[in-house]
Amino acid sequence: MITLRSSDGETFDIDEVVAVEMQTIKHMMEDGCAESVIPVLNVTGKILAKVIDFCKKHVESAKAEELKAWDANFIKVNQATLYDLIMAANYLDCKSLLDLTCQTVADMIKGKSPEEIRGIFNIKNDFTPEEEEEIRRANQWAFE
Amino acid sequence: MATSEAAGDAFEQLPAALLATIMTKLDVSSIRSLASTCTTLRSCASQILHFLPNFHLLDVALSINLLRPLLPPNPYLSSLKVDCSKLDDSSIEDLIRPSLHDLSLHNCSDFSGKLLSQIGGQCKDLRSLYLGCVADKRGRAIHISNLEELLRGCTELKTLSLMFDISLFPRYNFAQAWSSASENLTSLEIGYVSSVMVTELLSPNVGPNQPPDLLRPSILPSLQRLCLSVDYITDTMVETISKGLINLTHLDLRDAPIIEPRVSFDLTNASLQQINQHGKLKHLSLVRSQEFLITYFRRVNDLGILLMADRCSSMESICLGGFCRVTDSGFKTILHSCSTLYKLRVSHGMLLTNLVFLDISATSLSLTHVSLRWCNLLRNQAVISLASNLDLRVLDLRDCRNLGDEALQAISTLHKLKILLLDGTDITDAGLTYLRERVIGSLVSLSIRGCKRLTDKCISALFDPSSKQELQELDLSNLPNLSDNGIFSLAKNRVPILELRMRQCPLIGDISVMALASMQVDDYRSHGSSLRVLDLYNCGGITTLSFRWLKKPYFPRLRWLGVTGSLNRDMVDALARSRPFLHVAGHGEELGTDHWDGLYMHDNEELDELEQWLLEGEDESDDEEMEDVQNNGEMVE
Numbered sequence: 001m002i003t004l005r006s007s008d009g010e011t012f013d014i015d016e017v018v019a020v021e022m023q024t025i026k027h028m029m030e031d032g033c034a035e036s037v038i039p040v041l042n043v044t045g046k047i048l049a050k051v052i053d054f055c056k057k058h059v060e061s062a063k064a065e066e067l068k069a070w071d072a073n074f075i076k077v078n079q080a081t082l083y084d085l086i087m088a089a090n091y092l093d094c095k096s097l098l099d100l101t102c103q104t105v106a107d108m109i110k111g112k113s114p115e116e117i118r119g120i121f122n123i124k125n126d127f128t129p130e131e132e133e134e135i136r137r138a139n140q141w142a143f144e
Numbered sequence: 145m146a147t148s149e150a151a152g153d154a155f156e157q158l159p160a161a162l163l164a165t166i167m168t169k170l171d172v173s174s175i176r177s178l179a180s181t182c183t184t185l186r187s188c189a190s191q192i193l194h195f196l197p198n199f200h201l202l203d204v205a206l207s208i209n210l211l212r213p214l215l216p217p218n219p220y221l222s223s224l225k226v227d228c229s230k231l232d233d234s235s236i237e238d239l240i241r242p243s244l245h246d247l248s249l250h251n252c253s254d255f256s257g258k259l260l261s262q263i264g265g266q267c268k269d270l271r272s273l274y275l276g277c278v279a280d281k282r283g284r285a286i287h288i289s290n291l292e293e294l295l296r297g298c299t300e301l302k303t304l305s306l307m308f309d310i311s312l313f314p315r316y317n318f319a320q321a322w323s324s325a326s327e328n329l330t331s332l333e334i335g336y337v338s339s340v341m342v343t344e345l346l347s348p349n350v351g352p353n354q355p356p357d358l359l360r361p362s363i364l365p366s367l368q369r370l371c372l373s374v375d376y377i378t379d380t381m382v383e384t385i386s387k388g389l390i391n392l393t394h395l396d397l398r399d400a401p402i403i404e405p406r407v408s409f410d411l412t413n414a415s416l417q418q419i420n421q422h423g424k425l426k427h428l429s430l431v432r433s434q435e436f437l438i439t440y441f442r443r444v445n446d447l448g449i450l451l452m453a454d455r456c457s458s459m460e461s462i463c464l465g466g467f468c469r470v471t472d473s474g475f476k477t478i479l480h481s482c483s484t485l486y487k488l489r490v491s492h493g494m495l496l497t498n499l500v501f502l503d504i505s506a507t508s509l510s511l512t513h514v515s516l517r518w519c520n521l522l523r524n525q526a527v528i529s530l531a532s533n534l535d536l537r538v539l540d541l542r543d544c545r546n547l548g549d550e551a552l553q554a555i556s557t558l559h560k561l562k563i564l565l566l567d568g569t570d571i572t573d574a575g576l577t578y579l580r581e582r583v584i585g586s587l588v589s590l591s592i593r594g595c596k597r598l599t600d601k602c603i604s605a606l607f608d609p610s611s612k613q614e615l616q617e618l619d620l621s622n623l624p625n626l627s628d629n630g631i632f633s634l635a636k637n638r639v640p641i642l643e644l645r646m647r648q649c650p651l652i653g654d655i656s657v658m659a660l661a662s663m664q665v666d667d668y669r670s671h672g673s674s675l676r677v678l679d680l681y682n683c684g685g686i687t688t689l690s691f692r693w694l695k696k697p698y699f700p701r702l703r704w705l706g707v708t709g710s711l712n713r714d715m716v717d718a719l720a721r722s723r724p725f726l727h728v729a730g731h732g733e734e735l736g737t738d739h740w741d742g743l744y745m746h747d748n749e750e751l752d753e754l755e756q757w758l759l760e761g762e763d764e765s766d767d768e769e770m771e772d773v774q775n776n777g778e779m780v781e
Contacts, residue, residue, distance in 0.1 A: 083154045086162055098165070106169035113700065114180040121155040123181045135180050138213070141204050141725045142176035143700075 002029065003037045004052075010045030011037060012052055021055035023093035043088045047081070050074075051088050054097050075104050079121070113143040156184040163188045172201045172214065198223040202250060203703060204725050205229035212238050219243055225274075228252045233259065240266050248274040255279060257286030264297025272303040276335075280308060288313045292321040301326040307335040311375070319345045322363060331369035331394075339374045339381040339399075339409075346388040362388070368424075369394040376405050377430060377441075379415035386418045394427040395419075398465075400435040411441050413448030420455045428459060431491070432466030440468040440492060449474035453481040461487035461513075471495040483508055489515035489540075497521045501529035509533065515540035527551035535560055542567040542591070549575030556583055567593040567619075573601040580605060585612050591619035593645070598623050600630035607637040615639055621647035621679070628685070631656035635663040643677035645735070647706065653685020654693075661698040673699050679706035679735050691715045695722060702726055704735040 002019040004012045020026040028038055040048055054074060061067055077085070082101060089097035109117055118125060127135065156163075167175055167189060179189030197220050205227040206214075215221075215238050225248035226239065232254040239249065244267050252259060256279055263273065279286040291313065295301075313321075318341050346363055367389050374381070377399045385395065411430070419425065432441055449470050456462075459482045464470070467490075475496055479485070488511055490496060496519045511533040516522060522544045530536070531554040539555065541547055542565050552575040555564065559582050571592070579587070584606055592598060607613070618641050620626055626649050644660070646652050657680070663673045678699070680686055686708070694705065702723075709716050709730020720728045729735055 080154060083158060086158065090159075090162055102162070102166045103169055105166050106174075109166075109170060109178055110174050111701070112174070112177060114177055117178060118181050121181075123156060123185070126182050131183075135186065138210065139176040139180050141206060141210060142173040143180075 004048065005037050005039050006043055006045040006048045007041055008045050010048070012048060014052055014056070015059075018052065018055045018059050021059060021094055021096075022051070023095075025092065040092070042091050044084070047084045047088050050077075050081075050085065051092060051094065051097060055094065058096060071100055075100060156182060160188055160191075164192050167192045168196065172199060173204070176214075194218050195220045197221065200225040202227050202248075205251065207231075208235045208238065211235070215239070222246060224248070226250070228255065231255070236262050242266050242268065244270055246270075246272040248272075250274075250276040252276060252278045253280035254284065256284045257290030260286070260290040260294040264294035267298060269300055270298045271300055273298065273301060274303075274305040274307065276307040278306075278308045288317055288321055292324065295321060295325040299326050300328060302328050303331040304329060305331075305333040307333070309336040310334060311336055311338045311341065313341075315341055315344065319363075325364065328366055329364055330366050330391075331371075332364065332367060333369075333371035334373065336373050339376050339378050342372060342374065343378075343381045343384045346384045362390075364389065366391060368392060369396075371396040373398050373400075375399060376401055376409050377411045377432070378405075378409050379412055382411060382415040383418045386415075386421045390422045391424060392422065393424050395425060396427070396429040396463075398429070398431045398433060400433040401439050402436045404437070404439055407443065410443050412443040413445065413451065416444060416448040417451040417455075419452055423455075423458075425456060426459060427461040427487075428456070429461075429463035429489075430465070430467075431463060434466075434492075440466045442469060445469040446471055446474040446477075450477050453477045457481050458484060460484055461489075463487070463489035463515075464493075465489075465491040468492055468494045472497055472499045475500045479504060479507060479509065485509055486511055486535075487513040489513070489517075490519060491515070491517040493519040495521065498523050498526040498529070501526045504529050505532040510535050512536060513538040516544060517541075518543045520545055522547060524548060524550035524554070528554040531555060531557055534558065537561060538563040540565040541569060544569060546570060548572070549578070552576065552578045555579065556581060558583060559586060561587060563587070563589040565589075565591040566595060567591055569595055570597065571595050572597045573599055573605045576602050576605040580608060580611075585614065587615055589617040590615060591617075592623070593619045593647075594622040596622075596624060599625040600627055600633065602626075603630045603633045603637075607634070607639055609637050613637075613639050615641055617641065617643040619645040621645050621649065623649050625651070627651035628653055628655035628659070632659045635659040638663065640674050642674055642701075643736070644675055645677070645679040645706075646683060647679050647681045647732075648683070650684035652680070652683040654687055654689045655685075656683075657686070657690040657693045661693040674701055675699055676701050677704040677735050678702060679704075679729075680708075681706040681729070681732050682708050686711065688712050688715055691719055694719055705729070706733075706735050708732075 001013050002016055002025070004014065004019075004025070006012070016029070019029065025038060043051070057070055057074075058067065061070075075082070082104065086098065086101045086105070089101055108120055112120070117123065125132070163185070167178065170178065175189050175192065179186045193214060193216050195218060199215065199221060200223070202225050207230045211226070211231070218241075221241060221243050223246040224239065224241075224244055225246075227250050228235070229251040231239075231252075233256055236255070236259055240262050247263070247267065247270060249259075252275060259275070259278060263270070291310070322345055368391050370385065370389065370392060371394075374397065377397050382397070385392070419428065430441070432439060444467055446469075449467075450473075462478060462482070462485065467474075470493070472495070475490065475493070476499070478488070479500065486509075493516065496516065511530070512535050514530060514533070514536060515538070516526075517540060520543075522541075523546050527541070527547060528550070530539075534557070536558050537560055539558070539561060540563070541551070545568060547566070548570040549572055551569070552571055555561070556578040561583055564583070564587055576592075576598075584590075590606075592602070618639075620630075626646070628651070631646070631652065632655065646656070660673055660675065660678070680690070688711065691712075694702075703725065704727045706729045707716060716728060716730055720726065727735075
C-alpha cells in the first residue's frame with residue numbers, strides 16, 4: 001500500500017499496482033520514498049481522487065469496450081475540472097489519462113470556427129484590427 | 145459535458161507543451177481555426193507546424209501562397225496528404241521532404257513527370273505513395289524515365305498507387321522500369337494500364353540475345369495486393385498474374401471495354417480455373433464496367449465459377465460484376481465453398497434469384513457486406529433469407545426493382561447496419577417505418593434515390609425527433625413526390641446530416657433551401673446546418689431566391705454544391721466567387737467522389753472517414769496506426 005497526500009492535506013491509500021500507473025509516483029517509489037507518505041504538491045484532493053479512480057479502473061478491467069464507456073462517463077466534467085485533470089495527468093505522468101483529457105478538449109475544438117471556439121473556452125480576442133484582418137485572410141479556408 | 149462556466153481564461157493559460165499536445169490531436173483546419181482565436185494560441189499553433197508528424201489536408205485545395213506558411217521546415221513530418229489542384233511543379237520543393245514515410249498527392253494535373261523524379265530523388269524512406277492525376281492537363285509531360293527514377297529511388301516503398309493513365313508509356317521499356325522497383329512492394333494500384341503491358345511486365349521474359357536458361361529475378365516478389373483498371377481483362381493477363389505473383393492475397397481487376405471483346409482478348413472459364421494457384425488469395429474482384437458500352441463477361445458461365453470456387457475455399461471477399469451468364473448454381477457454389485466469406489458483391493447478376501440465398505442460414509456464413517446491384521430477378525424472399533446474417537454492416541440493393549416493403553421488414557432486424565442503399569426499389573412510406581425503431585439509429589448512410597412510390601411521409605416515417613440519430617448521408621434524389629414539406633420536416637427533426645442529395649426532385653423549391661439554411665443542429669451554431677454536401681441539381685422549384693440563402697453566413701460548412709447552372713449564370717458565378725472554397729457543380733455532375741463504387745474497388749486504400757470507421761469496427765484506432773497497417777500491406781477488416 002502506498003499513501004499519497006494531496007496539496008490540501010487529504011491522504012489516499014492505494015495499491016502499488018495502481019500507483020505505478022502514474023509514472024511520477026513510480027519513479028519516486030523506485031527512489032525509495034515509498035516508506036512514508038508521498039506528497040503530491042500540485043494536485044488538490046478532489047482532483048487526485050478522480051485520478052486515482054481512473055487508474056484503479058484501468059488496472060482492474062481489461063475489456064476495451066467497457067473501459068471506453070466508463071471513460072466517456074468519467075470525462076463528463078466541467079471545464080475547470082477538465083483543465084485540472086490535464087495538469088494533474090501531466091504532473092503525475094499518467095499517459096492514458098492525459099490522452100483522454102486532451103482528446104476530449106480536441107473534440108470540443110474540431111470543426112469549429114474561431115468565434116465558436118472563443119465562445120466555448122471563453123477566450124479573449126486580443127488581436128489588433130489589422131492582425132485580425134490578416135489572420136482571417138490567411139485562415140479563412142479553414143472555417144469558411 | 146464540459147461547460148464554459150467560471151473557467152475564466154484557463155484554457156490559454158495551460159502550459160504551451162499541453163496546448164501543443166492538444167493541438168497534435170487536431171486536424172490542420174481545426175488548428176488554423178484555433179490559431180485565429182488569440183495571440184497565445186496563434187504562436188503556439190505556428191510553433192507546432194515545426195514538429196507536427198501528420199499534415200492531412202484533402203478536403204480543400206489551397207494555393208501555394210496559403211499552403212507554404214503551413215509547411216515550414218519540419219524534420220518530424222512523416223505523413224503528408226494534400227489536394228494539389230491549385231499547385232504545380234513550382235510547389236514540389238515545399239511538398240517533398242526526405243523525412244516523409246507516407247505521401248499522398250491528389251489532383252496533380254498541373255504537375256509534370258518531374259514530380260515522380262523528385263520524389264525518387266529525395267524521399268528515400270518513403271513507405272507509402274499515392275499520386276492522383278499526374279500530368280493530366282494538356283501540355284504537361286511525363287516520361288518513362290520519371291517512373292524509373294521514382295521506382296529506383298524509393299527503395300523502401302511498400303504501397304504504391306499511381307492513379308493516372310500509364311498506358312501511354314512505351315511498352316518496350318515499361319517492364320524494365322519495374323525491375324528496379326523496391327522488393328518490399330506489397331501493394332500496387334494503377335489508375336489505367338493496358339492488359340498487354342501487365343502481361344509483359346509479369347511474364348518471365350527472355351530477350352533475344354540472352355541464353356534461354358538465364359533466370360530473371362522475379363518481378364514484384366512480395367506483392368500481396370494488386371488493383372488495376374485495364375482496357376480488357378483477358379485470360380492471358382489473369383493467368384500471368386496468377387502464376388507470377390506467388391504472394392497474392394488481394395486481386396482487384398476492373399475493365400471498361402470500348403468495343404465488344406474478341407475471344408482472344410476476353411476472360412473465359414479457362415483462366416478462372418487458374419486463379420489462386422498459390423492458395424493465398426483472400427479477396428477477388430472482377431468487374432466489367434458499362435462505362436462505354438453495354439457489355440458483359442459473356443464467355444464465363446457456371447462451369448468457370450465452379451472451377452474457381454474449387455480452389456478458393458479460403459476467400460473472404462468476392463466481387464463479380466458483369467457475369468450475366470452465371471446462374472444460381474454458380475453463385476450458390478461460392479456461398480457453400482467459401483466458409484470464411486464475409487463480403488459478397490454482385491452487379492448485373494441477371495440470372496441471380498432468391499434460390500441462391502434460400503438455405504444461407506444453414507451455412508456458417510456471417511456476411512458483413514452484401515451488394516446485389518441490378519439483380520432484377522431478386523425478390524423480397526432473398527432479403528428475408530439474407531437478414532439471418534445479423535452482422536451485416538453494408539447492404540446495397542440498388543436497382544433491384546422488385547424489392548419492396550417486405551424486404552424492409554426483414555432489414556429492420558439488422559442492428560449493426562451502417563449503410564443501406566435502396567435506389568430504384570419498389571418500397572413505400574409504410575415500409576420505411578420498419579427502420580424507425582432500431583435501424584435508423586445506427587445507420588450512417590441511407591439512399592432511397594428513385595424510389596418513385598415515396599412521398600413526404602417517408603421523412604416522418606424514418607425520423608423521430610426524440611431518437612438518437614447517427615445519419616450522416618442521405619440521398620433523396622429522383623423522388624417525384626417529395627416536396628418542400630418533406631424537407632421542412634427533415635429540418636425540424638434536426639437530423640445532423642453532412643451530405644444531402646435531392647437531385648431532380650420536381651417539387652423541391654426555395655422553401656427547402658431556407659429550411660435547411662435555418663436548421664439548428666446544436667447550440668453553438670447560430671446559422672444551423674452541418675451540411676458539407678448539398679445537391680439541388682434540376683430541382684423544379686429552385687429559383688434565384690435560393691442563392692440568397694446559399695451565401696455566407698448560411699451553410700458555413702458547405703464544401704460541395706450542386707445547382708442548375710443555367711438558372712442564372714451570373715448568380716452562380718457570384719456565389720462561387722464569394723465562397724472560394726466551395727466546389728459549385730452546375731452541369732449535373734455527381735458531387736464528391738462516387739464512394740459507393742469505391743467500396744467495390746478499394747477495400748483498403750484512400751479511405752474517407754466513413755469507410756475507415758466502418759472497417760475498424762467499434763474501436764477507434766488513430767490515423768497513424770491505420771497508415772502503419774496499410775504500409776505493411778496487411779488486411780485489417
